[in-house]
Amino acid sequence: MRGTMMNFPLTLPTILERSGKIFPRVEIVSRKPDKSVVRTCYGEFYNRARCLSSALLRLGLKPGDRVASMMWNHSSHLEAFFGVPCAGGILHTLNLRLHPQEIATIAKHAGDRFLLVDDVLYPVYEKFRQDVSFERVIVAPYGCNTIPEGSLNYEDLLANSDADFRYPAIDENDGAAMCFTSGTTGFSKGVIYSHRAIVLHSFCCGLVEVFGMNEADTILPVAPMFHANAWGIPFAATMLGARLVLPGPHVDPESILELMVRERVTVACGVPTVWIAVLDALEKNPTKWKFGNPIRVVCGGTAPPLELMRRLDRFGLHIKHLWGMTETTPIGTSGGLRAHMRDWPEDKKYDTRAKQGWPAPFVEIRLMRPEGEAPWDGVTSGEIEIRGPWIAASYYESPDQAHRWTEDGWFRTGDVATMDEDGYVKIVDRAKDLVKSGGEWISSVDLENTLMGHPAVKEACVVGIPHPKWQERPLAAVVLKDGAQATPDELRAFLAKSFAKWQLPDAFVFLDAIPRTSVGKFKKTALREQFANWKWEL
Incomplete structure (x- = not known):
């Protein structure tokens, strides 16, 4: 006998509608290249994202078309995160820090049809424009406010569009976003995230053991929106109604600290090198930045040094270390201290916090050795294999990479780790870096x-x-x-x-x-x- 529940699709239009109707006055803060700040809200964002959807459909966007973006972290990029997939397209965030030729290679592999680009990044596009064939280039006025000839003005497109449109039919397993791996293992590979995967991942981000974010939080994603979708924060924050502070191109430690203090940030995310630089600035000027509240620092990409955790704690910045990959949307583990660990000695608690946490809900992890699965003894290491509802089942048009998945459907990550009896993962190394x-x-x-x-x-x-x-x-x-x-x-x-x-x-x-x-x-x-x-x- 089947259940009597509705078969309700898990798609991004539902999140967009929720943000505009439930959280219309919640603020979205964007910093521009000149460091001035622009403030908008989810209500305005909702209307503009729908206008973008309408404009793309009028330009001829078809279901599954890829729309590339080359933009910093700011509100117009957030609009693309929803406007493109809610029109039935797939947003492909291009890593603007790669060599122009590599960007061109990735865009061609992805089959990107349109390009959304910040005006200040148009010179980067010009370095590879002869190697790609975008049908439309849409330029967002962000810093210099000049629109090159032959391009479309993002603001004019939205102004001439109608936010009162009907979403096209979208299946929850349709693609919504696309990212390519950073290429550290040799060459970049594409992952397409479905609407269903993103929605489920967004629920996961709200859990206390993961990001623990809610509508009372102010979130600063230092991680670029082209790096695994800024770790899913743009989607999750919009669903949960959290206030967003988007830093633009300025992610030096002083600029980050200034934003954290002025905007009263409660959650920030970035790779360890960001927080190493922030700690250095704090220790050089220990009285310059005063935080009005403790800040949860979500750290990933690589393992943060234990001493970094200790020293940031003294300033009220508390690192929570999680593990994931582009292929895992990216949350793979959740972490923190369990209830029975609260009275442990401080050194033992730090040792636990320095681990990568335990598998997130609905994510399964096993450690594999040549002779079989490794025991959870905290000592025996093996390669992490992972599966779950937001784990990639293949790369985009890369049949030569099929060996990355086992015959029984687990993804071989290339990370080597141990697991203890409580399920805590501790990364030993990348297999190639041992x-x-x-x-x-x-x-x-x-x-x-x-x-x-x-x-x-x-x-x-x-x-x-x-x-x-x-x-x-x-x-x-x-x-x-x-x-x-x-x-x-x-x-x-x-x-x-x-x-x-x-x-x-x-x-x-x-x-x-x-x-x-x-x-x-x-x-x-x-x-x-x-x-x-x-x-x-x-």
Whole structure:
């Protein structure tokens, strides 16, 4: 016997309607390139997103057409997050920090038909425009307010459209958004998120164990909207009626801190390198920024150093570390301390907070080794395999990547981890980043996190470099704090308190900056290439 419940579709128009009717006065704050601030609200956003849907349909948008966006985090980009999929299209957020030729390659692979671009980013488009064939280029006045000849003015399109239109028929399994992976594993691969996946993921974001966001929150997504849809926050915040603060192109630590204080932010999200820089600014000027409330800092992308958590806590910025990927929409785990852990010693609580948490609801994780599934003992490591309602089942038009999924339907992530008896995941490393030394495996992540606990170290990145005797040995690239000093012997002695001698880096190099990927992660491939011919002392 079947249940008697309605078969109600999980689609984005329902979220858009809810935002306009239930939360019309809730504010959306956008910062422009000149650092001026523009304030709008969900009521106005609702009307403008519907006007965008209407305009795209008048331009000939058909179901499943891809509309690319190359925009900073601001309210017009938020309108595209809903206006495109609510018209039946798929919004493809282009990573504007990639090389222009790579952007062109991705746009062509995706089959993007239209382009939405900020006026200040039009020069980036011009670098690859000869390599793509967008039918329409729609320019959003954002900074310079000039519309190049042959382009459509975003504001004029909306002004000449009618918000009173009927949504086209949309199935909950239709595509709504598209992102390409950052390419750190060799080349970018496309993921299409369905309406159903995004809606379910948005519910997940509201859980206390995940982002814990609600209509009382003010949320600052430092993560770019082209990086896994800013971790799903634009969709979830709109569904839940949370106030949004969108930082535009200025994500330096001082600009972030100024926004957090002035707008009384309660939740912020970004990769660890963002918060390392924020901590550095706070410690240099400990009285400059005063927060009126504790701030929940959602951190992902890579594991934040434990010492970063400790030191940010002193300023009222409390990191919650979660794990996910572009392929997981991106939430894979939820985290925090369980009730029975509240009275644990502080060091033990920090050790738990530094883990990646436990599988989010409806997400299943297993750790696989050559001999089978690894036990949940907190010691035995294996590759994370994952499945769930917002986990990708394939890449877009990439049949050569079918091996990333097991025969029984699990996605092979490439991350190596342990799980303890409470289900807490602890990432050991990316499989490709483990240092393979003399038949043993060394975790670069553990070495990095410990190094960044040294009082002189601002950033550290460890990579495996070819070695004539041991296959590979770890090399540590270190950025020191301003005015600080440290020698390789000092850093090696500091690590020796926590690691066996054979696990310690054989080489230390001091850099002004560590190379980063387009989404702010350490770019280990660049370091491996830079130091590939390192002269080891044998």
